[in-house]
Amino acid sequence: MSKILLLQGNQAVVEGAIAAGVKFFGGYPITPSTEIAEQLAERLPEVGGKFMQMEDEIAGIGAIVGAALTGKKVMTATSGPGFSLKQEFIGMACSSEIPMVIVDVQRVGPSTGQPTSPSQGEIMQARWGTHGDHWLIALTPASVPECFDLTLRAYALSEKYRVPVILLMDEVIGHMREKIELPDTYADIPQAERKQPTVPPEKFLPYSVDESLVPAMPAFGSGYRWHVTGLVHDETGFPKGTPEATLAAQNRLRAKIENNVDDIVQVENYKMEDAEFAVIAFGGAARTAYESVDMARKEGLKVGLVRPITIWPFAEKQVKELAEKVNGILVHELNCGQYVLEVERVVAGKVPVHLYGKYDNEAATPQELLDEIKKAMANK
């Protein structure tokens, strides 16, 4: 049985977290993500979980690092200013391979910016916010039902690849309320499993891997003991400073993601079958784009929408194929032009790539985007 509800995107993330089996949230509330903390504070105790409001955003993600090591599924949620503060621990989670989901509901930045207004200004920060070469996953929902689905998916990917996953939302989707159908009980929802060691504790090497390149991760307290560090480490988990160890560690962290892009990267195509011109948009900006494409079609223009659901890793294969198919691309994003840089890199001059960046506190209207599509099509 299921029920029909009117929920905010943020509330759908909360339900997705509960359905995924999250048992710990550590964080510090911030607009426009506050509803996630507020409602998990109520929901987690109902399912035997714990909610902890920490003294700041850094402590919030620090707490979930620790909770994840005890075998739990964990979440923190924030917006731009807090996302900046969390970057150090995101790097540690990449290096020591700790599964977690970080929700970032983007608002206008930099700094405190515009707390209640939408933006997609953290596309590059989600990829490169923490220092050093690293590999992680970022997903962007474009509807309330998709907030639920992608929260589940974020845990599936995070556990499978032992990598932090960023649920990169924006204020448009976080605060929008729309219809969602949820099951009465989450008992039948498959739970992502964390790989467990197949050897006894005395033979356990915490970072030794099979062909999946993902090490097993026993919970603290289970009898398996291991050392967790952000320093470069070998399969024993202890720091090792040789060039060989550094190369091996980095190459494995890279390959466990890059070898699996077909599993990780999802892109939705809307009215692309016969499209001669493509709009690329995601999250809240995609909501404008669907309607602009419908309006263009009514005028006989063969326009379609390509909507990246996985933002990182970049949908390289899909965008390359797109450049073979259409004669022009317009990237629409709620910033001055971030995702477009990757599109340009991959399209590499094959067809013109245009940008309609909107960064004035408000989502573009369908008419505004349609005007930009027509301008871009005229310029080819």
Next chain:
Amino acid sequence: MKHELRLSGTGGQGLITAGIILAEAALLDGKLAIQSQSYGPEARGGSSKAEVIISDETIHFGKVTCPDTLLVMSQEAANKYTNDLGPNSIVITDSLFVQNVPGFTGKIYALPITHSAKEELGKSLFANIIALGAIVKLTGVVSDASIIEAVLAKVPKGTEEANKKALEIGMSLIK
């Protein structure tokens, strides 16, 4: 059929709650609805608007671009949120707070919303539910049964009768 509504006024008047109730009533009618809002960083005061789009078909863009129905509960909102009205837009104002709607030449329903809340129910906080009654009576955008069910599902226990009365008062303001 697609109907775009904007409920505007001052933070604290309950307009976002009213928008949520309206959208929930639309779902009860078996329709689709999107509700969104815009407000400043203030906890109270400042201009506030809630928007609701109700349709039988998929709604992609969630913001109102040409309101079929506009509720205005403060003069500041009347100045700020009315530049995209069309000639056929239905405009409802709270006559206690709104003197004029700049640039709009169509019909305005100036109703004693907050006045009735104070006079007949003793509290101005029922104004949002009274406004909902007037909107539903005037537009028929959701059914009477659904708006009653949605209001009763949302309001605090013990206030059901007063809120039901508020809806009736709102409906009776439309002659």
